[in-house]
Amino acid sequence: MAEEVRIVLRNYGKIDPLNIDDYINAGGYKGLEKARSMSQEAVIEEVRKSGLRGRGGAGFNAGTKWKFSYRAVADEKYVVCNADEGEPGTYKDRIIMENDPQSVLEGMAICGYAIGSRKGYIYCRGEYPYVVDILNQAIAQAKEKGILGDFDIEVRMGAGAYVCGEESALIESIEGHRGSPRFKPPYPPAEGLWQKPTIVNNVETFANIPIIMEKGSDWYAGIGAKSYPGTKIMTLTGDVVNRTFIEIPTDVTIRQVIYDFGGGIREGKKFKAVQIGGTSGGFIPESLLDTSIDFDSMGAIGATLGSGAVFVMDETRDLVDVTERISKFFEHESCGKCAPCREGTKRMHEMMTRLNAGQGKADDLEQIEQLGSVMSRACLCGLGQAAPSPVLTTLEHFRNEYMEKLG
């Protein structure tokens, strides 16, 4: 049976999150100290070699990203921690920030040192005012100790817009604007917040950094899947026995997640489907459960690891109904900047409503597939590009459910 490996959550339940001395006594801020004794290039190289890839969904190598900002010449650079956590079914960043806020601050400070930035922002979703309080207390304690040196961190609050998790929309929001994504390039590492080089990383990504600095890249690269090493925090929801969070090496399979850690399906029912990575993730049938959860293996089956949300549905669930609900989410959250997403999410929701009400025609299925394929290519940002994925994957793996509902 697979076992949890707690690297990011190494201090979970062991320290008082609101006492910086507890964190320091548990070995905290050794990573930052070590980083500061090295050259900036050496720090970046260590992070790059560890193989750590972004935990916010896009899976980009963290060290490689940092290098872009390090190389950029500018009078000011920024480090931004993405704590927007809007992907339904996800609460892992909250668990990290509530239980070990200093590990996130330390990761950000290491990044600041590496790229040459003195200012960090944590963009925390508006639904977490209690987390904002914790972060502010943690920052105050770190400042009082002078442990962050000349690196300053400020918390900014989001206000209930899913799209603001997208890094360029997030930057717009910190600047005090509507949270619409920018056209890219330029990418944030070259031109981000107030047009300055900006590193945006997820909470979980930053929380990995101190321990990588402390124990070294070789140690980290040896954990989990080769191409996406380390651990991943997963949050289990839906019809699993244990609705909980787990931290597991990235070579654990979906089946192990659901049965070993999740305890299987509730009330002795049978498994039907699992959606991984949040509401924008693909639906996965029984036949693909032996896939490892790492980024590339998930991509190979047309699914995503995404945020690590694991939404399990038993044999009694109506997938057309669930997918209709999801299509409403995307219509609501589309920012309206680009036409394929603004119009596409609306039409998709319309068609899903019709299909779910038993008034759909076979024609609708073809049209919805065509619309989905256009959106995944033509939309400006990841929101619109991923929005069709639940529809397309349920049509692929569970088409019979749609057929049974045709009018």
Added chain:
Amino acid sequence: MSDYAKIISPYKDLPGGIIEAYHALQNKYNYIPEDAIAVAADMFDISLSQAYGVATFYSYFKIGPRGRYVIRICESAPCHVAGADDVIAALEKELGISMGETTEDGKFTLEFAECVGQCQGTPVITINSQPYVNVEPEKVGEILAACK
């Protein structure tokens, strides 16, 4: 200085501070008073339409009055399959209003929300941002009674 200006002014020199100012307003009133938007536009030196544009973009902000207790019900997929609809029906029945409405005495407002990040205990509602997890329709009366 007007009350609105007093609440907004600490954020005036914060780069991009208008969103923080709106949070402060909403903390105080539970919504953003319409007249406060003009004050914000003035203080941040942007047009009224830009100030409106920001306030209306974010679903956490509400312009104009709502109840002293804002109850938001998560209808994201995990809460949906866990029975959010039954919780909504119980709340509507108990309060005698529909989703999106405020009770006549100005005490309660019912709103839809997407995932609020407490998915270990679906279905979830929040009352003035405080989460309540594993909400059972039968318990709704009790929860409401605790709102004084």
